[in-house]
Amino acid sequence: MSPGVKIVTENSENPLDNRLSPQLSQSVLSALAKVHDPLLNQSILDAGIVRRMQMDGECLALNLVYPYPCRSQYPEKVQEITQAVAGIDGIEEVECSVDLAVPVIETAVGDAIAGVKNVVAVSSGKGGVGKSTTAVNLALALAYEGARVGILDADIYGPSIPLMLGVSDFQPVSVDGKTMEPAVAHGIAANSIGFMVGEEQATVWRGPMAAGALIQMMNETNWPDLDYLVIDMPPGTGDIQLTLSQKVPVVGAVVVTTPQEVATLDARKGISMFNKVNIPVLGIVENMSYHLCSQCGSKEHPFGQGGGQATAERYGVELLGELPLNVAVREAVDQGKPSVAANPEDDISKQYIAIARETAAAMVRLSKPLELEIEISDD
Numbered sequence: 001m002s003p004g005v006k007i008v009t010e011n012s013e014n015p016l017d018n019r020l021s022p023q024l025s026q027s028v029l030s031a032l033a034k035v036h037d038p039l040l041n042q043s044i045l046d047a048g049i050v051r052r053m054q055m056d057g058e059c060l061a062l063n064l065v066y067p068y069p070c071r072s073q074y075p076e077k078v079q080e081i082t083q084a085v086a087g088i089d090g091i092e093e094v095e096c097s098v099d100l101a102v103p104v105i106e107t108a109v110g111d112a113i114a115g116v117k118n119v120v121a122v123s124s125g126k127g128g129v130g131k132s133t134t135a136v137n138l139a140l141a142l143a144y145e146g147a148r149v150g151i152l153d154a155d156i157y158g159p160s161i162p163l164m165l166g167v168s169d170f171q172p173v174s175v176d177g178k179t180m181e182p183a184v185a186h187g188i189a190a191n192s193i194g195f196m197v198g199e200e201q202a203t204v205w206r207g208p209m210a211a212g213a214l215i216q217m218m219n220e221t222n223w224p225d226l227d228y229l230v231i232d233m234p235p236g237t238g239d240i241q242l243t244l245s246q247k248v249p250v251v252g253a254v255v256v257t258t259p260q261e262v263a264t265l266d267a268r269k270g271i272s273m274f275n276k277v278n279i280p281v282l283g284i285v286e287n288m289s290y291h292l293c294s295q296c297g298s299k300e301h302p303f304g305q306g307g308g309q310a311t312a313e314r315y316g317v318e319l320l321g322e323l324p325l326n327v328a329v330r331e332a333v334d335q336g337k338p339s340v341a342a343n344p345e346d347d348i349s350k351q352y353i354a355i356a357r358e359t360a361a362a363m364v365r366l367s368k369p370l371e372l373e374i375e376i377s378d379d
C-alpha cells in the first residue's frame, strides 16, 4: 500500500468484536490491494478509490470514488471487487456505492477559469483530419461516463461545433451584463467563436488578436460547474495555438491525426509545440484509420497504416484510439447529433467512450499521489 494511504479505524477497539476485527480489516485490505485499476495502473487501494469500509452484521459496505469518469463500467468493477472479497470469513454480503470525484489537476500556466476544474485541448497539426468531430464526441463521451462537461469551439478557421451539436441558431445572451450564457446541447455546455462573429471576420484575425478574443470568450462564459472544458483548438501550430497554449491552463492535449505521412508530420509538429510549452500530450487519436468495406466487411486502409502508432512510439505518448472512416460518423455530426449522443451503444461510440476514459485517466496520472484516509467502521 502506498505511504499516502492512511487507515482510520472506528469503533473496533473491542477485541471480542470480530465484525471488523483487525484480522478481518486486514483480509479485506489485502484482497482489495490485488484489484488493479488498468487505466491508473495501480491497485484500487493505492489509487485512493476505496474511501470507506463498513460492516453491518455480515455485510461489508464499500464506498468507491473514481477520479475519472467510467460510469458504464461500474457493474463490472463492482463485480470484480465483490469477487475479490467474497470468501473471506465473516463476510456474507458485499454492497458497493460508487461515486465520481474528478480532481483538479495543477497546470504550469494560466489562471483558473471560474467553475472549470480541468481544461483539455484537442488539436491537430493540420485541418480536416477530424479534430472537431473527435472533440465533440470526446466531450459527449466524458459526459456519458458521468462527468460535467463543456466545449469551447476555438477553431476560428471553421467553427463547426454549433452545427455538430445542432445549435447553429443559438444567440448568446448575457444575464448579468458581464458573462455570456453558453448553449446547452445533449447534456454539455458549449460556446463557439461561431456564435460571436461571422466566419470571414474571424479568419482574418492575426495571432494575438485571435488568441486574445478566444481567451476572453473562455473566461467570460458563465460556465456551469464543469469537470472538463474541452477546447477545440484551431488547426496548426502557429501563433494563435502557441499563445493559447501559453495562456490557457491546459492540463493536457489530445492530438488528432490521420494515418498518412503528411498528417503525422504535422501531428509531430503539434506534439513538439506542446512539449515546448510544457503541456503534457495525453495521447494521439488516429482518425480515419481504416474503412470497413460495406460489401465484404474487410478492413481497408485508404490513408495508409500505422502512422499514429509510429508517432506515439516515437514521442513516448499513448495511442488513445484508432477510429474508422465511417459515413455514419459524418452523418451524425451533420445532423447535429454526434454518434455518442445518437447511439452510445454503437461500436464507434464505444470507441469514443473508451478514448474519453483513457484521456481522463491520463490526466489523473499526471496528478500527485493522493493523501487519503480510508475510514473503517462498524455500523
Ligand SMILES: Nc1ncnc2c1ncn2[C@@H]1O[C@H](COP(=O)(O)OP(=O)(O)OP(=O)(O)O)[C@@H](O)[C@H]1O
Pocket (backbone or CB within 6 Å): 124, 126, 127, 128, 129, 130, 131, 132, 133, 134, 155, 157, 158, 160, 234, 235, 287, 288, 323, 324, 325, 326, 327, 328, 329, 330, 331, 333, 334
Ligand atoms: N471518422 C470519420 N469518419 C467519417 N467522416 C469523418 C470522420 N471524422 C471526421 N469526418 C468528417 O470529416 C470532415 C472534417 O472533419 P472535422 O470538421 O471534424 O475536421 P477538423 O480537423 O476539425 O477540420 P478543420 O480543422 O478544418 O475544422 C467532416 O465532414 C466530418 O464529418
